[in-house]
Amino acid sequence: MDFPFPVVETTEGAARLLVPDVPRRRGPATAGPWPFYNPTMAVNRDLSAIVLRRWPQRLTSVLDGLAATGAWGIRMALEAGVRALTLNERSEIAVDLIRENVRRNDLHADIRAGDLRTRLSEADYDFVDIDPFGPPTPFLPAAFEAPEVAGGIGVTATDTAVLCGTYPDACQRRYDARPLRCPQGTEIGLRILIGYCARLAAARSKSVQPILAFAAEHFVRVLLVVVPRSRPASLGRVVRAGPGHFVRVSGLAGDWIGPLWLGPMSSSEILGRLSPTAWTSGGSARLLASLQGESDAAPFFVTTDELAAEERASPPKLERFTAGLREIGYRATRTHFHPRGVKTDAPPEDVRRVFRDRAPSGSTDGSAPAS
Ligand SMILES: C[S@@+](CC[C@H](N)C(=O)[O-])C[C@H]1O[C@@H](n2cnc3c(N)ncnc32)[C@H](O)[C@@H]1O
Incomplete structure (x- = not known):
């Protein structure tokens, strides 16, 4: 044809x-x-x-x-x-x-x-x-x-x-x-x-x-x-x-x-x-x-970019961050929506705590993080 x-x-x-x-x-x-x-x-x-x-x-x-x-x-x-x-x-x-x-x-x-x-x-x-x-x-x-x-x-x-x-x-x-x-x-x-x-x-x-x-x-x-x-x-x-x-x-x-x-x-x-x-x-x-x-994860996700900006620190590797959340009993999984996104049921204060714990040492700029 x-x-x-x-x-x-x-x-x-x-x-x-x-x-x-x-x-x-x-x-x-x-x-x-x-x-x-x-x-x-x-x-x-x-x-x-x-x-x-x-x-x-x-x-x-x-x-x-x-x-x-x-x-x-x-x-x-x-x-x-x-x-x-x-x-x-x-x-x-x-x-x-x-x-x-x-x-x-x-x-x-x-x-x-x-x-x-x-x-x-x-x-x-x-x-x-x-x-x-x-x-x-x-x-x-x-x-x-x-x-x-x-x-x-x-x-x-x-x-x-x-x-x-x-x-x-x-x-x-x-x-x-x-x-x-x-x-x-x-x-x-x-x-x-x-x-x-x-x-x-x-x-x-x-x-x-x-x-x-x-x-x-x-x-x-x-x-x-x-x-x-x-x-x-x-x-x-x-x-x-x-x-x-x-x-x-x-x-x-x-x-x-x-x-x-x-x-x-x-x-x-x-x-x-x-x-x-x-x-x-x-x-x-x-x-x-x-x-x-990520099929049974709750809505939305946090990105390590946002946390890094807020905490004024370099982000940890995503695997270290998700592992840290899981080690203290939360669910944490990557999401297809964002290459640096993590879906978790952890409350914001624990998300930040794990982020700080897992951030590369010496990566903070020394100033107080935004609350
Ligand atoms: C984005 S393309 C579809 C692509 C297709 N589903 C595929 O998988 O390759 C949209 C198609 O809708 C047709 N179209 C637009 N308005 C239409 C309408 N009111 N009724 C039927 N076809 C329509 C266009 O001619 C076009 O071929």
């Missing part, structure tokens, strides 16, 4: 794909004249395929709502064994490429050309995936409106500068929430996204249970089960009380952050059963291990 743009063959996971052979740049996706394919998003599809293989509910019919080249939908069918696959895409030129890619992988799929919101109003699916350019907010109300989304929804957001605090006014407009630009900004942004989904669900007498949520590259991602009945949502507002220390608040006074999801971001039970497959890249496998390590 001929396409009005150069194409090249590639493989990703179990899929053999024909994709536009065009210059790419790293970073968030933007719409171009040809169908969109971003190999750096393979980490998103790798982890999503692993979790869909162990999805807590039966997945018969799935919808890749914004399919582009069909990369993710095809991987869902090949790697997660989904039987009835629908690929939806607004761009006619992309739909032609999807057809070719479905054929190349010997699959049968229902391929639809149209607006995702219309598709969601016309049919029910066990799992719906929403992976847009930028914010998912234009599509989420329709996804939660669908009567039978009892299976689940996968949501990717690439408007991380908005969710993670660089553009707080835009976050307020899009997600009706206040972010914070800080070392924990990405976790806050992901919790704002999950909280937004929880609020949409609650408005329709449904609730959500996150199965897996993570950040990588320039995106945040959550895969959640939509429960067709309301349950008290783990939503709240917090204020930043110190390095990595966020305290829940009930009033609307002050510099609060949120509303955001304060419950578990993943199912540790399901996460514990996941393992890389033959199609998982090394980087994705490492991210999975990191997510498994």
Whole structure:
């Protein structure tokens, strides 16, 4: 088949794909004249395929709502064994490429050309995936409106500068929430996204249970089960009380952050059963291990950068710091959100004490640390 743009063959996971052979740049996706394919998003599809293989509910019919080249939908069918696959895409030129890619992988799929919101109003699916350019907010109300989304929804957001605090006014407009630009900004942004989904669900007498949520590259991602009945949502507002220390608040006074999801971001039970497959890249496998390590940790984390600034001392090696916290009975684990972040249940005073104990000797500048 001929396409009005150069194409090249590639493989990703179990899929053999024909994709536009065009210059790419790293970073968030933007719409171009040809169908969109971003190999750096393979980490998103790798982890999503692993979790869909162990999805807590039966997945018969799935919808890749914004399919582009069909990369993710095809991987869902090949790697997660989904039987009835629908690929939806607004761009006619992309739909032609999807057809070719479905054929190349010997699959049968229902391929639809149209607006995702219309598709969601016309049919029910066990799992719906929403992976847009930028914010998912234009599509989420329709996804939660669908009567039978009892299976689940996968949501990717690439408007991380908005969710993670660089553009707080835009976050307020899009997600009706206040972010914070800080070392924990990405976790806050992901919790704002999950909280937004929880609020949409609650408005329709449904609730959500996150199965897996993570950040990588320039995106945040959550895969959640939509429960067709309301349950008290783990939503709240917090204020930043110190390095990595966020305290829940009930009033609307002050510099609060949120509303955001304060419950578990993943199912540790399901996460514990996941393992890389033959199609998982090394980087994705490492991210999975990191997510498994932190799956039942409490919200937020402290960074040794923040503590070093506050204590005016050089930071200890992260392993020494986490070991010190564990030796006095606390939990401490690294987090995928930040290379120098530690999730711990230790109170702030013990966090600082261990930091000081484990800081390289002679590294303080001799002045009194900030209290
Ligand atoms: C970021 S790309 C999707 C990438 C794809 N999920 C993947 O894994 O490679 C977003 C796609 O959504 C399509 N799109 C944008 N608005 C749409 C709408 N309202 N309905 C259906 N498709 C839409 C665009 O044409 C584009 O192909």
